[in-house]
Amino acid sequence: MSETLLDRRARLMGPNVPTFHAQPVHIVRGEGVWLWDADGRRYLDCYNNVPHVGHCHPRVVEAIARQAATLNTHTRYLHTAILDYIERLTATLGHGLSQAIMVCTGSEANDVALRMAQAATGARGLIATDNTYHGNTAAVSQLSTRRPPIGGYPAHVRLVPAPESLKPLGGSAEAQAAAFTASIAHAIAELEDSGHGFAGFMLCPFFANEGFPTLPRGFLDPAVAVIRRAGGLILADEVQPGFGRLGDAFWGHERLGFAPDVVTLGKPMANGHPVGAVVTRPDIMADFRTAFGYFNTFGGNPVSAAAALATLDVLEEEGLVANARDVGAHLLARLRALRHPLLAEARGAGLFLGAEFAHPDHTPATGFAERLVEGLRQRGILAGRIGRQMNTLKIRPPMPFSRDNADLLVDTLDEVLATTEETA
Structure with a gap:
């Protein structure tokens, strides 16, 4: 009997590799x-x-092919495309976010962001919401809630209740911001009392995996004030809401109305070519570069930079x-x-x-x-x-x-x- 595609997949990739739909779709082309x-x-x-x-946008495809036929290497040699891209990217951001590290995935970007918070504060404690997803490295999977880490969540991590639309925290939409802030304040106090200290709070500014509840601009303001008083950093995961997806703002944090210390990017930024980035202020970057010897072989390579630049071009021109x-x-x-x-x-x-x-x-x-x-x-x-x-x-x-x-x-x-x- 012939082997099905699903059987072959299980034999070669192992069990529990997720697919969409009860009858998975075998996709062969996109446009x-x-x-x-x-x-x-x-x-x-x-x-x-x-x-x-758009799938297989010809402008992005051509940029990848042209650069791949010319040169592809890493950032220990000089090339201008990565600098051109960072200048274009940071021009869309305010709040002093002017320096970036290019990586390959949103998971890598969020992993670096956590280390930036720890380097800048000297503390280890991290907070996220209790129905979130920030990637699959060992560090960021400890914030994610799809499956708990082996042995349980580590002592330096606290997960706070996420805001909701139908069942808002505090019992009403009007009370939700205060209730959310109170849970963050409580988590900060626990981290301080336990000796871990408080390094930062990571969130998606659209609360995408939480079901993107309807929240007013300024919702996060009370929580931001508490985080700032405690000396922690605000880490905005823009992988899903960023690059203009929300329509009335280029970034999710811009729409919600707060200033992040670190912004992380991933999937959409090069139209499917594996590119991610971490953007921050020079003072935080200096702390990170002093504390960690970070290098990424493929992050910011010329082909990735060309794909990301072409994606920005299409966003603007179309x-x-x-x-x-x-x-x-x-x-x-x-x-x-x-x-x-x-x-x-x-x-x-x-x-x-x-x-x-x-x-x-x-x-x-x-x-x-x-x-x-x-x-x-x-x-x-x-x-x-x-x-x-x-x-x-x-x-x-x-x-x-x-x-x-x-x-x-x-x-x-x-x-x-x-x-x-x-x-x-």
Whole structure:
């Protein structure tokens, strides 16, 4: 009997390697916002933020090919492309964030950011939210909550309750900021009392993996004040909300209205080529470079820099941030017009949107959300789920997503809602 692709995958990659969908899709080609499987079926990609300016964008492909045919080496030799990119990148940021380390992944970037906080403060204690994800190195996996570390969470890490939309901390939307701040203050006190001290707080400024709850600008201000008084750093993981995805701001921290000490970047910044970065102020960079002998062979190589520069070019020249704002507003309005007994809230910003499904008592309708995603896939729409109970539909398409694409998504979603079984 012939071996299936899934059997071969398990034999060669081992067990529990995650795939999307009950019947995984065998993707063989991509272009713009579309993907094609091995049988030639086309899917509208409403999920993947890695191809930020569209799958296989010719401008990025050409930049990679041209540079790969010329030179690719590391940063112990001089080359100008990495400097050109850092200048372009930091020009989009304020708050004195003017220096960067180029790496290969968001996980690496977040790992470096944690060490920056420890080098700048002389302390070890770290805080994150209790439903987050910041990567898969040994250090950042201790902040992530998909699976607890072997032996439990380390003593220098504290996880605080994440803000929510349907069940806000403190019992109401008005009380949520104070309740969130109180939990951070309590965690700082515990770290200080235990002798670890407080180095920093890492967050996604859109609280993406937490289900991107609806939060007002300034929500984080009380927490920022507490963190600053304690001498800790604020580490903003912009891997998901950054580079204009939210439409009305280039960065998530800009939209929420706070000044980070360190910003980390990853997946979208080179349209799928493996590039990440850590951006910070010169004083923090100096502390890090003094405390750690850091070098990354592939980080900032000429091919990666060319891909990242081309991605910025496309973002600017094709007006994709404005597109995210305009198409996102249209899409959100259409999502909010949908009616279903389990549709509790449609929310988001720009081209990072979703809908939370819950029963009348606000218990999560996780099974329904899972069946919904499968129903969309069967009709040629790729989407995902997120949130504490994975009951929030996650819509995060490439940035060239159009109004026609948005209408196709919502029309199909409306059909699937009407035919999906409502049981838990």
